[in-house]
Amino acid sequence: MLSVKSLKGFQYHAFTAFVHVVMPRPTWGSRTFATSGSSIDSSLLKIQRATALKPKPVFDNSLPFGKFFTDHMLEIEWDEKDGFSAPQIVPHHPLSIDAAAPCLHYGVQCFEGMKAYKDKSGVVRLFRPDKNMKRLNDSCQRLSMPMFDGNQFIECLKQFLKVDRDWIPDKDGFSLYIRPTVIATSSSLGVHPAHHALFYVIACPVGPYFKDGFAPVKVLAESKFKRAWPGGTGCNKVGGNYAPGLLPQKMAAQQGYSQVLWLFGEEDYVTEVGSMNFFVFWKRADGKRELITAPLDGTILPGVTRDSILELTREWREFEVSEKTFTMADLINAANEGRVIEIFGAGTAAIVSPINGISYMGKEYAIPCGKDGRAGELSTRLFHELCDIQYGRKQFRDWSVAIH
Incomplete structure (x- = not known):
């Protein structure tokens, strides 16, 4: 059996910054894609607002974790040939992926957990989002999924929070829990690096952990x-x-x-x-x-x-x-x-x-x-x-x- 003493030889590997290459962007279907060497581009962000808004839960100590989701979600597709699509903020909806997707069979998926808060002046705040982006990039790298420009992802996330800011409680101890997620969505079986992936963000209001x-x-x-x-x-x-x-x-x-x-x-x-x-x-x-x-x-x-x-x-x-x-x-x-x-x-x-x-x-x-x-x-x-x-x-x- 391997002794934990051997753990001292293992070092945590820091994320190596991904190079953002600016090149002309071909299109694929109705979406705009960057080239395979590029990363997320927040300047291409598109917003499709929900036509009907959901009723919001009462923000009190009875608020359950992870049950009530905001009206919208952030989505960014990735393809190994064409790179990242234009980011989109769209109404919250069920995902439609192939039954053979690697995220379902081989666990080719990773995620983050972070929160947004409202201060006493009503300003929305994030807590050290750069650390979450670095960790998500490290997870993507470990699973051979596409890495990305963390600052650009944060800019998209900021716009998402502006769209759904009314879902962020303005009470002390309450916040909006944010779940950035990356899943491999290729339509084929086989243990291999992702050919297609979906980056998405959902969010839900949460109350104090200690009720x-x-x-x-x-x-x-x-x-x-x-x-x-x-x-x-x-x-x-x-x-x-x-x-x-x-x-x-x-x-x-x-x-x-x-x-x-x-x-x-x-x-x-x-x-x-x-x-x-x-x-x-x-x-x-x-x-x-x-x-x-x-x-x-x-x-x-x-x-x-x-x-x-x-x-x-x-x-x-x-x-x-x-x-x-x-x-x-x-x-x-x-x-x-x-x-x-x-x-x-x-x-x-x-x-x-x-x-x-x-x-x-x-x-x-x-x-x-x-x-x-x-x-x-x-x-x-x-x-x-x-x-x-x-x-x-x-x-x-x-x-x-x-x-x-």
Whole structure:
């Protein structure tokens, strides 16, 4: 069995910028296509508005995730010969693809998760969209699908949000969840790089992740099932990473746990929790406080929230911030010795999800949290700090992108 110690030799491969070549554009059918060497061109964007608008749900705590979609969607077709089509904003509709499409048979598809917010002045904002575009490009590259100009995609996305801006809640804690997706749509069976692909974006209004307050959860450390492995797609946001986690998640829920804490290797190295990155705030054996999370070794998803937490806490300079491997044995020893301060997951949906208990090998370990069983001090601080930046209440670098 491959030891996790070998993971240290794996390095996360950064995206190499795609060159945008400007050339005359032939046409294919009713759509305009660029040449195969070009990328998305936002100046060609066409808008077809829906003639009948859908009723909007009530923006309160009963709002379900992923059920009510906006009136429109963004679509961009790609063909290996002719390149990208002119981007289109069209009424939200079911997709029509061939039954042989590789996205259905071989998982040739990837996606992103991001949000749009309205600040107190009604200005629509995106949070670090460049990071999502980079990660989507990395996923496309890993699956041999077309890469694209992230800035041009963002410009198309901005126009999409302008068209459907009334779907963006203007209440604190609410946002518009955005799902950019890329699927291979070739009309033939066979495991090979995509000949045709569809880029599309759908969106839905969402409420607070924590409906009843910022409450910690318990998780089950999983040794049998694995989320990712060296050389695989753990660092990419592809559908194949998620479906295999459904059974372990169901088994954990049957035992009363909210998420699975994913482990790897004979040493049970700690990796991620559910579909979130995992953070431990503890005192090391030398007494120094440290915030630690698994490194981007190719098995860990480079979360936008993860990166934001690392940058913020390093800016504070109040404790050490580390990206390095650690095992369940390390975590249990720290818990038994009273050195764990708090633990939390981090991701787009929850931002920060505090954890107050971990079950491992049939034994449950209590994790400290804040007063009255609520989130700890660091979890709470990070949650509010990130929310303030996302909603434009606080400026930090260029993370909050206003759409005018």
